[in-house]
Amino acid sequence: MMKFLKIKPTVGLLSIPYSLIFIFFFFIPLTLTFIISFWDYNEYSIIPDFIFENYSYIFKDCFNFEKDMCVTFKTYLSTFIFCFVTWFFTLIIGFFVAYFLAFYVNSITWQIVLFLLCTIPFWTSNVIRMISWIPLLGRNGLVNDFLLSTGLADAPQEWLLYSGFSIVLAFVHLYTLFMIVPIFNSMMRIDKSIIEAAYDNGANGLQILWNVIIPLCKPGIVIGSIFVITVVMGDFITIGIMGGQQIPSIGKIIYVEMSYLQLPAAAANAVILLALTLLIIWIMTKMIDIRKEL
Amino acid sequence: MKKSLTRRNMLKTSTAAVGAVAGAGLLKGFPAIHAADAPxxxxxxxxxxxxxxxxxxxxxxxxxxxxxxxxxxxxxxxxxxxxxxxxxxxxxxxxxxxxxxxxxxxxxxxxxxxxxxxxxxxxxxxxxxxxxxxxxxxxxxxxxxxxxxxxxxxxxxxxxxxxxxxxxxxxADTLGIRPDLIKRPISSWAELLNPEFKGKASILNIPSIGIMDAAMVVEAMGEYKYPDKGNMTKEEIDLTMKIFTEAKKAGQFRAFWSDFNESVNLMASGEVVIQSMWSPAITAVRTKGIPCVYQPLKEGYRAxxxxxxxxxxxxxxxxxxxxxxxxxxxxxxxxxxxxxxxxxxxxxxxxxxYMEAYEWDYWMMGKPATADIMSPEGKKLASKGEVRDGGSYEARMGGVACWNATMDENKYMVRKWNEMIAS
The missing domain is CATH 3.40.190.10 (Periplasmic binding protein-like II)
Structure with missing residues (x-):
């Protein structure tokens, strides 16, 4: 408290605009969502109340282990798997792309040009991009044509599209950039002389990578991971379109509830999703203290 | 110095842009009808x-x-x-x-x-x-x-x-099919779950409309006769969703669609050969030169x-x-x-x-076209001699079996539908 008061008034003033934005567009809506998640509702309105029905329904039958796994657990399990697989591939690919950009491309111009190339997936609208996968991966698509004509497969491979595979492919294709940027940023700040010192002390390339570069890139890796995981946790458009609407996502459940004006139920789902996502981020920041590293 | 100047300029322009956006937003708040001249x-x-x-x-x-x-x-x-x-x-x-x-x-x-x-x-x-x-x-x-x-x-x-x-x-809505890929007559809603089309069927993922198509299918299969498809009891919803969940698990559906364009793409690309569809989507597939029929079915239409x-x-x-x-x-x-x-x-x-006689005969009377039939945008929809799918107004609207509905158990139905998607 004392510390807070010692801040110069001018510095305090500078933080006002952002604080206001934060309060009005983040804190207040979030609080409202939390409050409404305890309200009741009917077909056309929401009714102020304090009930736990919205939450208890989400976990209905979830702790009855004789039956099949409940929808909520199934949905979260599938979302967690997508998160992990997407995180794994974006990390591996993103790390090496960033590595190449930071250590093998020496001119700033080329770094910028190559960076722009990485943003190409974002140049078209979401829907068009998703639809464009059909001619590539579809039953009569390019990949299947190739497999059939070379004799590698004797029937069209249906798992290429509208499957877990196509969802992960679309995620990796899109979100690798979110890994590249923070990792690249961390790498650019590594003092080259540290690498030279390691080299002079007889470390080989692999040892330098493992013992010098990766530890120094941790903040970038964590920030990138937070981006990727939060985006995948809340996604329903990519999972919907690439999964042929047959693979569940929490986002889709919330969306359907909202379109049927079941706002309190949607709010309860959103609160749980938010809590879980924050938990994951909290665990990640426990592993590495981002503030200290920055 | 130069740098700070450009930054200031940028700030100025962006502030102006924000102001303009905010202004436009404010204007929207007023009723649009106020000027006496151009309402x-x-x-x-x-x-x-x-x-x-x-x-x-x-x-x-x-x-x-x-x-x-x-x-x-x-x-x-x-x-x-x-x-x-x-x-x-x-x-x-x-x-x-x-x-x-x-x-x-x-x-x-x-x-x-x-x-x-x-x-x-x-x-x-x-x-x-x-x-x-x-x-x-x-x-x-x-x-x-x-x-x-x-x-x-x-x-x-x-x-x-x-x-x-x-x-x-x-x-009056019905199923859309690709006659060139199915190669045999289709006459019943039950065909949507026919194992012959395993991995090549689709249904729309809008619960309130999807459930009606599902009910038409269940009834056509002879599984159950609903007193009112448009107002199911909880048990009837469970039964309907159980049949569709089993079909989904068995891989009957290639995809579900929720956007008009998705249904067009699924059909045009041949990923799907039979699915619930809307009339303009059929038109969109046809104007690409791909055969697609809005198939009349013996159980009737969903209107x-x-x-x-x-x-x-x-x-x-x-x-x-x-x-x-x-x-x-x-x-x-x-x-x-x-x-x-x-x-x-x-x-x-x-x-x-406002319609030409030959248009009226084709669209409303179910007679063979005596000239090429054009869409309002001037694209060809049907050639001379073709007959509209389902025939005349009286045959199509007279064949309506049920209407899109809001059920008393709507809340329960939406939840069950979500469970089917998650299964």
Whole structure:
């Protein structure tokens, strides 16, 4: 408290605009969502109340282990798997792309040009991009044509599209950039002389990578991971379109509830999703203290 | 120094941009109808059947301008609830009425102000086509048409002066198929779950409409006969969803679709050969030169109907302009425009005046085309000699089995549907 008061008034003033934005567009809506998640509702309105029905329904039958796994657990399990697989591939690919950009491309111009190339997936609208996968991966698509004509497969491979595979492919294709940027940023700040010192002390390339570069890139890796995981946790458009609407996502459940004006139920789902996502981020920041590293 | 200057400039421009955006946002808050000279109507709806040609013709005929607020079916309903003053007129579906009317956000429409009211098709007013009763399972328009008064929140069972919506457009929906890939006649809804089409079928992922298609299939398979498909009990919902969950687990469906364009792509690419589909989607596949049939089925059609409503705050000059717009809409030109897209106009005699005889024979009478049939945009839809899928108006609308619906157990149904998707 004392510390807070010692801040110069001018510095305090500078933080006002952002604080206001934060309060009005983040804190207040979030609080409202939390409050409404305890309200009741009917077909056309929401009714102020304090009930736990919205939450208890989400976990209905979830702790009855004789039956099949409940929808909520199934949905979260599938979302967690997508998160992990997407995180794994974006990390591996993103790390090496960033590595190449930071250590093998020496001119700033080329770094910028190559960076722009990485943003190409974002140049078209979401829907068009998703639809464009059909001619590539579809039953009569390019990949299947190739497999059939070379004799590698004797029937069209249906798992290429509208499957877990196509969802992960679309995620990796899109979100690798979110890994590249923070990792690249961390790498650019590594003092080259540290690498030279390691080299002079007889470390080989692999040892330098493992013992010098990766530890120094941790903040970038964590920030990138937070981006990727939060985006995948809340996604329903990519999972919907690439999964042929047959693979569940929490986002889709919330969306359907909202379109049927079941706002309190949607709010309860959103609160749980938010809590879980924050938990994951909290665990990640426990592993590495981002503030200290920055 | 130079750097700070450019940054300042950038700030200036961005502030201006933000200001402009905020200003535009503020302006939207005012009612659009205030100037006496060029009235503008804010038209909320899906606008799938509206094109630039309609706006132009409207302005030429009446001097009224329309600004479309385009949203999906479910979002239109949501907007009426949450922002009832953000539009001047709404194009909504009848099956939303059981939800909307109790909210009191819509005005009872005065039929005395509608010139062509007596000519509105009997499918709406009496649930009859050519004097014969048609299927009324689900939220049939006649059930939710009349109100007890202008401000009433209750439906009247007998015709009254006030109605919920002024009917505009309706159609009978069925399954779309790719005849070139199926290569045999299809005559029943049951074919959607036929293992022959394993991995090549699709259904739409909009619970309130999907459940009706599902019910048609379940009934056609002989699994169960619903007392009312449009108002299932919890047990009936469970049964329907169980059959579809099993089919889904067995890999029957290639994908589900929720967007019009998705259904077009699934069909055009051959990923799917049989699926629930909407009439303009069939047209879109056909105009690509790919054969696609809106297959009439022996169990009948699932029908839907839409109309115009006004927010309950409408009065005075604003109401006058909206009624003028509706009267223009029903006066024939738009009716013909809708009929040419494969829909049906609510007022048939006026639409006839604006159609050529050969068009009328093809679209409404079910006769073979005596010339190429063009869409309103001038694209070829059918060649000389072809007959419309399902035939005449009387054969198609007369064959309606049920209507899009809002069920009493809607909440339960949406949850069960979500469970099916998650299974």
């Amino acid at each position: 503008v109507i804010r038209y909320l709806g899906t606008a799938v059947n509206m094109g630039d040609a309609v706006q132009k013709r409207l302005f030429d005929d009446t001097g009224i301008k329309v600004k479309f607020i385009v949203k999906t079916t479910d979002e239109v309903v949501k907007t009426i609830f949450t922002q009832p003053n953000s539009f001047d007129i709404v194009d909504s579906e009848y099956f939303s009425m059981p939800k909307l009317v109790p909210s009191g956000n819509l005005l009872g429409m005065d039929t005395k102000r509608i010139k062509e009211w007596d000519n509105v098709t009997s499918a709406f007013t009496k649930g009859e086509v050519a004097g014969k009763k048609i299927g009324d399972q689900g939220t049939a328009p006649k059930k939710v048409m009349y109100l007890k008064g202008a401000k009433s929140k209750e439906f009247a069972s007998e015709p009254t002066q006030y109605v919920t919506l002024i009917p505009t457009v309706y159609n 839907w109907a839409a109309g115009f409503g006004l927010p309950s705050t409408t009065k005075g000059r604003q109401a006058d302009i909206c009624y003028e717009f509706i009267n223009w809409y029903l006066s024939g030109w738009v009716g013909a425009y809708l009929n040419r897209q494969g829909y049906y106009s609510a007022v048939i005699p006026t639409a006839k005046k």
